[in-house]
Amino acid sequence: MSQPKIRNMEEFATVSGISRPTVSKYFNDPDSVRASTRAKIEAALEKHDYQPNVFAMNQNRRTTKNIGVVVPNLADPFFSEIGRRVELACIKAGYSPILLSSHGSPAMERDNLASLRSLKPAGVLLAPFGRMSDKDAVRAFDEDFPLVLFDANMSDIGQAFVGTDNFQSVDLMVEYLCRSGEPPCFFEMKSPTNPNANKRRAAYIASMERHGQTPDILQAEGAGWNFEEIGSTEGGRFLSARAFSTNTILCSNDRLAIGMLSAAYGLGLRVGHGEECDIRIAGHDDHPFSRFTCPPLTTIAQDYEAIANRAVSELFEMLENEKRLGSRSETVFEGRLIMRESA
Amino acid sequence: MSQPKIRNMEEFATVSGISRPTVSKYFNDPDSVRASTRAKIEAALEKHDYQPNVFAMNQNRRTTKNIGVVVPNLADPFFSEIGRRVELACIKAGYSPILLSSHGSPAMERDNLASLRSLKPAGVLLAPFGRMSDKDAVRAFDEDFPLVLFDANMSDIGQAFVGTDNFQSVDLMVEYLCRSGEPPCFFEMKSPTNPNANKRRAAYIASMERHGQTPDILQAEGAGWNFEEIGSTEGGRFLSARAFSTNTILCSNDRLAIGMLSAAYGLGLRVGHGEECDIRIAGHDDHPFSRFTCPPLTTIAQDYEAIANRAVSELFEMLENEKRLGSRSETVFEGRLIMRESA
DNA sequence: ATTAAAAATTTGCGCGCGTAAAAATAAATA
DNA sequence: TATTTATTTTTACGCGCGCAAATTTTTAAT
Numbered sequence: 001m002s003q004p005k006i007r008n009m010e011e012f013a014t015v016s017g018i019s020r021p022t023v024s025k026y027f028n029d030p031d032s033v034r035a036s037t038r039a040k041i042e043a044a045l046e047k048h049d050y051q052p053n054v055f056a057m058n059q060n061r062r063t064t065k066n067i068g069v070v071v072p073n074l075a076d077p078f079f080s081e082i083g084r085r086v087e088l089a090c091i092k093a094g095y096s097p098i099l100l101s102s103h104g105s106p107a108m109e110r111d112n113l114a115s116l117r118s119l120k121p122a123g124v125l126l127a128p129f130g131r132m133s134d135k136d137a138v139r140a141f142d143e144d145f146p147l148v149l150f151d152a153n154m155s156d157i158g159q160a161f162v163g164t165d166n167f168q169s170v171d172l173m174v175e176y177l178c179r180s181g182e183p184p185c186f187f188e189m190k191s192p193t194n195p196n197a198n199k200r201r202a203a204y205i206a207s208m209e210r211h212g213q214t215p216d217i218l219q220a221e222g223a224g225w226n227f228e229e230i231g232s233t234e235g236g237r238f239l240s241a242r243a244f245s246t247n248t249i250l251c252s253n254d255r256l257a258i259g260m261l262s263a264a265y266g267l268g269l270r271v272g273h274g275e276e277c278d279i280r281i282a283g284h285d286d287h288p289f290s291r292f293t294c295p296p297l298t299t300i301a302q303d304y305e306a307i308a309n310r311a312v313s314e315l316f317e318m319l320e321n322e323k324r325l326g327s328r329s330e331t332v333f334e335g336r337l338i339m340r341e342s343a
Numbered sequence: 344m345s346q347p348k349i350r351n352m353e354e355f356a357t358v359s360g361i362s363r364p365t366v367s368k369y370f371n372d373p374d375s376v377r378a379s380t381r382a383k384i385e386a387a388l389e390k391h392d393y394q395p396n397v398f399a400m401n402q403n404r405r406t407t408k409n410i411g412v413v414v415p416n417l418a419d420p421f422f423s424e425i426g427r428r429v430e431l432a433c434i435k436a437g438y439s440p441i442l443l444s445s446h447g448s449p450a451m452e453r454d455n456l457a458s459l460r461s462l463k464p465a466g467v468l469l470a471p472f473g474r475m476s477d478k479d480a481v482r483a484f485d486e487d488f489p490l491v492l493f494d495a496n497m498s499d500i501g502q503a504f505v506g507t508d509n510f511q512s513v514d515l516m517v518e519y520l521c522r523s524g525e526p527p528c529f530f531e532m533k534s535p536t537n538p539n540a541n542k543r544r545a546a547y548i549a550s551m552e553r554h555g556q557t558p559d560i561l562q563a564e565g566a567g568w569n570f571e572e573i574g575s576t577e578g579g580r581f582l583s584a585r586a587f588s589t590n591t592i593l594c595s596n597d598r599l600a601i602g603m604l605s606a607a608y609g610l611g612l613r614v615g616h617g618e619e620c621d622i623r624i625a626g627h628d629d630h631p632f633s634r635f636t637c638p639p640l641t642t643i644a645q646d647y648e649a650i651a652n653r654a655v656s657e658l659f660e661m662l663e664n665e666k667r668l669g670s671r672s673e674t675v676f677e678g679r680l681i682m683r684e685s686a
Numbered sequence: 687a688t689t690a691a692a693a694a695t696t697t698g699c700g701c702g703c704g705t706a707a708a709a710a711t712a713a714a715t716a
Numbered sequence: 717t718a719t720t721t722a723t724t725t726t727t728a729c730g731c732g733c734g735c736a737a738a739t740t741t742t743t744a745a746t
Contacts, residue, residue: 055402056702265637292571294608294637399732
């Protein structure tokens with residue numbers, strides 16, 4: 001922080017006693033210059049607080065240090081949580097993450113990818129809508145940039161996918177519920193926005209049959225992202241109509257379960273696994289608030305940290321190898337059963 | 344979408360039959376060129392899908408079209424909601440919002456402002472931590488860029504502030520609670536991270552005294568952003584110690600209230616305003632999930648939409664006038680009482 | 687038709703940096 | 717010390733566009 005303000009890299013190179021191209025090299029990778037040179041530059045940095053012009057830097061670069069991160073909806077705590085972890089992992093690796101939410105709209109997902117194009121990102125981490133996504137747009141993007149999908153898979157798109165093993169996680173829950181009481185019914189959205197929902201339904205059916213039970217699936221009308229609202233309204237309707245064949249309900253995700261809990265409360269039903277309880281309700285995802293529902297929600301915890309870290313490391317591996325791998329990798333982490341009072 | 348790909352503005356100008364500087368002018372403001380010229384350019388755009396290089400554009404521009412939006416914590420639904428609305432309002436106005444979360448850390452708030460500097464934003468909308476913020480950094484930023492604060496105020500920083508009138512909103516709640524039952528105690532964090540918390544405490548005291556009641560404030564130990572956790576643990580402790588002087592508790596915000604509800608449930612207390620209930624619990628903010636708590640939470644709704652829109656319009660007014668206004672404007676919107684079952 | 691105003695073009699410079707190739711220097715090895 | 721190897725410097729060019737001043741063309745008004 002001295003008087004004469006540094007205006008550009010040329011001036012900074014002068015005051016640090018190093019040539020400009022070398023300084024440029026330093027900023028692209030501090031380890032690529034000799035230790036003594038690096039020390040000189042960093043000494044100068046202490047005094048003069050110069051930082052290269054981002055726009056000029058990226059103009060001629062083949063690839064920038066930008067990493068695009070696109071999630072379907074930041075208002076959903078699941079995505080805000082996983083987005084946060086991805087963001088931090090990128091910063092830690094020396095990249096500039098750009099976190100974009102599609103606000104629940106597949107059209108905006110397309111727009112977000114278009115915006116990212118102009119930022120020449122080194123790579124992109126995308127949690128796609130899935131079936132609702134503009135498949136052509138995503139595929140085209142995949143061809144132009146290193147792309148890693150997380151949370152929701154799309155067949156043959158992206159160099160890698162990282163998510164949760166829904167079959168394992170749902171089976172874990174079904175097994176627990178069957179063992180500890182009546183077998184679960186399954187409550188979900190009629191037209192789910194997310195491919196995981198379909199996998200969970202399939203997993204539920206398979207798991208129930210394996211346990212010699214008959215699957216019972218109830219689907220809520222309604223579209224959009226107001227899952228709590230839908231869970232409450234439609235779930236309440238089913239509850240008061242006694243539409244569930246058993247006293248145990250497995251919801252496709254925690255947000256539906258939270259709505260269902262609200263409906264049960266409104267109907268005066270006692271939720272839980274105690275003797276005096278009327279029904280059991282379980283969810284999936286370990287939503288940040290599911291610890292504080294009444295009663296606390298039994299659910300499956302996805303390993304946010306592992307998913308985020310693996311997605312990032314998959315991408316960075318691609319970036320280092322500089323070339324697309326021949327094979328597409330799919331990584332799924334196991335879910336953990338979180339036993340609380342609701343089931 | 345034709346064969347010969349357009350590489351730069353020069354080429355695009357050629358195919359559209361317009362000179363490059365005029366095309367440049369068009370991209371900076373489509374209305375600044377003659378209608379016939381605009382038509383020609385847009386016709387060419389249909390065929391050739393060219394878009395200017397963002398980095399080259401911003402390199403020499405005095406001011407970019409970037410708008411920085413910084414919130415303390417996107418994991419908090421309040422900020423994710425208001426951030427979303429601000430983002431959309433910016434896009435609508437033809438700007439490029441860059442939404443940054445400080446993840447609960449004032450140090451990252453400082454870093455975020457530093458990152459924004461290098462993006463030469465046309466203006467910045469900041470929801471600061473307040474007392475915890477790096478005041479010097481924010482003030483310095485204010486001197487270099489058009490800055491509008493929202494949600495939390497900092498005296499004499501920013502050209503404008505937009506938020507909620509805590510005195511009005513808390514008074515509304517206190518008045519309702521006093522009228523409909525026992526006067527409220529006040530539950531809050533001992534060391535709040537947000538200036539609104541202090542205003543709400545002061546508002547509570549003032550309002551209670553106006554109603555001829557004695558204020559009773561209980562403060563929870565603990566720091567950080569796990570408000571539900573703190574509300575549950577500390578709130579539960581106070582509840583079981585019968586530390587509250589009345590049966591009515593006004594929480595400083597909804598997240599604390601959600602924790603408190605969870606604690607009350609654990610203790611077997613019936614929450615609500617009915618005859619058979621033990622305590623009443625109320626919150627503040629109309630958190631997206633407060634409709635689905637058990638029982639649904641009585642609270643104060645902040646006018647997210649109005650705050651976001653006003654903050655954006657305040658900023659854009661500054662941008663148009665091109666110069667800093669002499670006076671600093673402060674706008675606060677009234678809160679609405681949302682009566683549900685918890686109080 | 688003449689004039690004035692508005693818009694478009696031409697010309698030309700420069701932004702701040704990436705990058706490549708060749709030359710010079712330093713460090714590591716024999 | 718001589719030689720090899722790794723870094724750094726020099727030199728030079730270009731990226732894609734903003735911007736300003738002067739000139740020309742178009743449009744509107746008289």
